[in-house]
Amino acid sequence: MVEQIHYKHILDRLVTAVILVDTHLKLSYLNSAAEVLLCVSGDQVLGRKISDCFEELDGDQNQLASAIANNNPYTKRHAKWRLHNNNEITVDYSVDPSADGNSLVIEVQPLDRLIRISKDEAMLSAQETSRNLIRSMAHEIKNPLGGIRGAAQLLGREFGESDLSEYTRIIIDETDRLRDLVDRMLGPRIPAERKPVNVHDVLEHVASVIDVEAGHTVHIQRDYDPSIPNLIGDRGQLIQSLLNISRNALQALMESNTPSPQIKLTTRIQRRFTIGRHHHPLVARVEICDNGPGIPPALISNIFFPMITGRAEGTGLGLAITQNLISQHGGLVECQSEPGKTEFTLYLPLDEHYAEA
Structure with a gap:
C-alpha cells in the first residue's frame, strides 16, 4: 500500500x-x-x-x-x-x-499549446517583417511627397487666384491625404506612457463610445472577472486598440442588418501563457465577440496585415494598428470567426517587470 x-x-x-x-x-x-x-x-x-x-x-x-x-x-x-x-x-x-x-x-x-505557440511566433515574425517594410517604404514615400507639396505651394503663389490655382490645391490636398495615410501606417509616434491601468475601466470607456455611435441599438453584454489586477500600460493606446476592434464589430453588425445585434465583452485570468518566446505566469484575456456575419475565410489569416479589409470604404489599418499597439505591451491578438460569431481575443501580460521593459 x-x-x-x-x-x-x-x-x-x-x-x-x-x-x-x-x-x-x-x-x-x-x-x-x-x-x-x-x-x-x-x-x-x-x-x-x-x-x-x-x-x-x-x-x-x-x-x-x-x-x-x-x-x-x-x-x-x-x-x-x-x-x-x-x-x-x-x-x-x-x-x-x-x-x-x-x-x-x-x-x-x-500539442495544441505547442501548435499555437508555433503559429503565434510565425505570425508575430511575419508582422514584424511587415512593419519594418512599411517603415522603410513610408520614409521613401514621405520624402518626395514633401517636395511635391512644396512645389505645388510655390506654383499656387505664382498662379494667384487664376483657374489654375484649383489644380495646385488638389495636389496639396492629395499629398496631405497620402502623408496622413503613411503616418497612420507607421502607427503612433508618441512613446507609450506606462502606468497602472484597470482593463475594465478601458472596456467601459470603449463600451460607452460604441453605445453612442450605435445609437443604443446594439446590446453590449459584459462578463467581467473583477479579480484581474491592474496591468502596466498606456491607457490611451489600449483604448484605441479595443476601439478599433469594437468599431469593426459594430460596422459589421450595422451593414449586415443583423437581427438582435450584440457585442459581448469578456475578461478572464489566463495562467501560464506563452507569447512569442516569453512565458508569463499570468495574463489578462480580453474577448470582444459579436454575432455578425463573420469574416470571409479568404481574409481571416491576413486581417492583421496593413491594407487588408473586407469593406469597400475601409483602409485596412485598424487591426494592423491594434496588433502593433498590443505587441508594444508584450501582448497578442487572435481572431476566430464563423457566420454568427466573430471573436477577437487579446492577451495582455500582468507581470509588471515585462510590461515595463
Whole structure:
C-alpha cells in the first residue's frame, strides 16, 4: 500500500498525462495531468469505459483492444481526440501493454499549446517583417511627397487666384491625404506612457463610445472577472486598440442588418501563457465577440496585415494598428470567426517587470 501511494504521488507530479486501462478498456488510473487534459475528475470516471472520456477522430476505435490482445505497443502523432465535452484536442500518444498483459499504459503529450505557440511566433515574425517594410517604404514615400507639396505651394503663389490655382490645391490636398495615410501606417509616434491601468475601466470607456455611435441599438453584454489586477500600460493606446476592434464589430453588425445585434465583452485570468518566446505566469484575456456575419475565410489569416479589409470604404489599418499597439505591451491578438460569431481575443501580460521593459 505504501508503494502504491508513492507510485501515484510520483505520477501526479508529471507534466505528461498518464492513463491506465484494464483488459476491458475501463479506466483504472489517471494522473493529475490526465485529469486536466481530459477535463474530468478521476474519482468520477474510474471504472468507466475510456470511450466515455474521449474518442479518436479518424482513428481505429479497436486499436486499443488489439494492442492489449496482441501485446502490441504503438505510437501516434498529431492524433485528434474529441473529449466528453465535445472539445477537440491534438495529441501525441504512446500505448504500451503491461508485462502481465492485464493493462495498458497510455502516455499523452498535448500539442495544441505547442501548435499555437508555433503559429503565434510565425505570425508575430511575419508582422514584424511587415512593419519594418512599411517603415522603410513610408520614409521613401514621405520624402518626395514633401517636395511635391512644396512645389505645388510655390506654383499656387505664382498662379494667384487664376483657374489654375484649383489644380495646385488638389495636389496639396492629395499629398496631405497620402502623408496622413503613411503616418497612420507607421502607427503612433508618441512613446507609450506606462502606468497602472484597470482593463475594465478601458472596456467601459470603449463600451460607452460604441453605445453612442450605435445609437443604443446594439446590446453590449459584459462578463467581467473583477479579480484581474491592474496591468502596466498606456491607457490611451489600449483604448484605441479595443476601439478599433469594437468599431469593426459594430460596422459589421450595422451593414449586415443583423437581427438582435450584440457585442459581448469578456475578461478572464489566463495562467501560464506563452507569447512569442516569453512565458508569463499570468495574463489578462480580453474577448470582444459579436454575432455578425463573420469574416470571409479568404481574409481571416491576413486581417492583421496593413491594407487588408473586407469593406469597400475601409483602409485596412485598424487591426494592423491594434496588433502593433498590443505587441508594444508584450501582448497578442487572435481572431476566430464563423457566420454568427466573430471573436477577437487579446492577451495582455500582468507581470509588471515585462510590461515595463
